[in-house]
Amino acid sequence: MKIKDITNALEELAPLSYAEDFDNVGLLVGQFDTEVTGVLVTLDTLEAVVEEAIDKKCNLILSFHPIIFSGLKKLNGKNYVERVVIKAVQHNIAIYAIHTALDNSFSGVNAKICDVLGLKNRSILIPQNETLKQLTIDVPNEAKERVSKALIAVGASNIENRDARLVITFEKHLEKNMTNTLIALHPSEQIHYEITALSKSQERVGMGMIGEFKEAMPEKEFLTFVKTSMQTDCIRHSKKIGKSIKKVAVLGGSGSFAIEKAKNAGADAFVSSDFKYHEFYKAENQLLILDIGHYESEQFTKNLLVDYLTKKFTNFAVILSDTHTNPIYYL
Numbered sequence: 001m002k003i004k005d006i007t008n009a010l011e012e013l014a015p016l017s018y019a020e021d022f023d024n025v026g027l028l029v030g031q032f033d034t035e036v037t038g039v040l041v042t043l044d045t046l047e048a049v050v051e052e053a054i055d056k057k058c059n060l061i062l063s064f065h066p067i068i069f070s071g072l073k074k075l076n077g078k079n080y081v082e083r084v085v086i087k088a089v090q091h092n093i094a095i096y097a098i099h100t101a102l103d104n105s106f107s108g109v110n111a112k113i114c115d116v117l118g119l120k121n122r123s124i125l126i127p128q129n130e131t132l133k134q135l136t137i138d139v140p141n142e143a144k145e146r147v148s149k150a151l152i153a154v155g156a157s158n159i160e161n162r163d164a165r166l167v168i169t170f171e172k173h174l175e176k177n178m179t180n181t182l183i184a185l186h187p188s189e190q191i192h193y194e195i196t197a198l199s200k201s202q203e204r205v206g207m208g209m210i211g212e213f214k215e216a217m218p219e220k221e222f223l224t225f226v227k228t229s230m231q232t233d234c235i236r237h238s239k240k241i242g243k244s245i246k247k248v249a250v251l252g253g254s255g256s257f258a259i260e261k262a263k264n265a266g267a268d269a270f271v272s273s274d275f276k277y278h279e280f281y282k283a284e285n286q287l288l289i290l291d292i293g294h295y296e297s298e299q300f301t302k303n304l305l306v307d308y309l310t311k312k313f314t315n316f317a318v319i320l321s322d323t324h325t326n327p328i329y330y331l
Helices: 003-013 047-055 080-090 099-103 109-117 141-153 172-185 219-229 256-264 277-283 294-298 301-312
Strands: 026-029 039-042 060-063 094-097 120-127 132-138 158-162 165-171 193-198 206-217 245-254 269-273 288-291 318-320
Touching: 003 026, 003 060, 003 094, 003 301, 026 080, 039 047, 039 301, 047 060, 047 080, 080 094, 099 109, 109 120, 109 206, 109 219, 109 245, 109 301, 120 245, 120 256, 132 172, 141 158, 141 165, 141 172, 165 172, 172 193, 206 219, 206 256, 219 288, 245 256, 245 294, 256 269, 256 277, 269 294, 277 288, 301 318
Parallel strands: 039 060, 039 318, 060 094, 245 269, 269 288
Antiparallel strands: 026 094, 120 206, 132 165, 132 193, 158 165, 206 245
16 A cells, blocks of 8 residues: 555545645655555654654654644754654655644544534534636537536536536535546547636535534533543633533634634634633623643544544554644643
8 A cells, every 4th residue: 555545545534625825734755656554643743753653663654733834944953843854754754744634624623523522513613715616618519418427426516508518516626536537538639628716615614613512511511521521631711601501613723713703603612722811802701712722622633533544444554643742731
């Protein structure tokens, strides 16, 4: 099995085209045609994680956070990022980062938080814009049915027949599927088509998630429940709002940008991390804000990825890293 086989499976769960523009996702170190001896799954790729991969004979590290985020101009080992990359290259270990591609997946980071908390009736908190595209192409009448069936088979969500042309709507990560199918089946040797992004969003792609408990929970009980369930040593929270909690918004990692979205969605509470002092005021007695810690909000992502790959590749070593990578400690 090659690295490309693993990354193809991961990109079914979290297409890289849904990652945020600022992010650095995908294969950061290594080559796609390398044979895989084992996969080590971690939140962060530190030197200790590379050592663990060496010890456990894993030559692919699947990391949630990217070790290379901004550009590297030198590799002298002067900081932990450079040392990690050097050690990985020296030992022929590849590194793949999935980060915001998984954040934006309907079955990703925030779905896992909902699983842990037992939230039902889920929906995306902040749907991503322009996740749908439209392809327009002229196709002879005698070839339309054959081409249309093939496009539907590779993921087209809608096909309109407009006189001599087809207008195909599809999710943006399927663009290569659409174009390759057209090139293979179109009766003309040279084809011309136009692809445009649609402004409307797709409701199953985006940041954060909102769900509900089956029964409302008293506020104090809710705080204790989250602390225990999310295995955090500390919760910072806004002023109690004096009502039971049923509808809860969650967002793994830094979530202060989504406070207003959580309020507008009617959430009783918002579980995330990295809130600054003045941002707690934004609760305005409308909802309860919980800062459970950045690492703590994403820690179960490792389990999600191990479970997913283990089901995809039943006779292959996918290992959950034992290395503790949280840089924050509590007294």
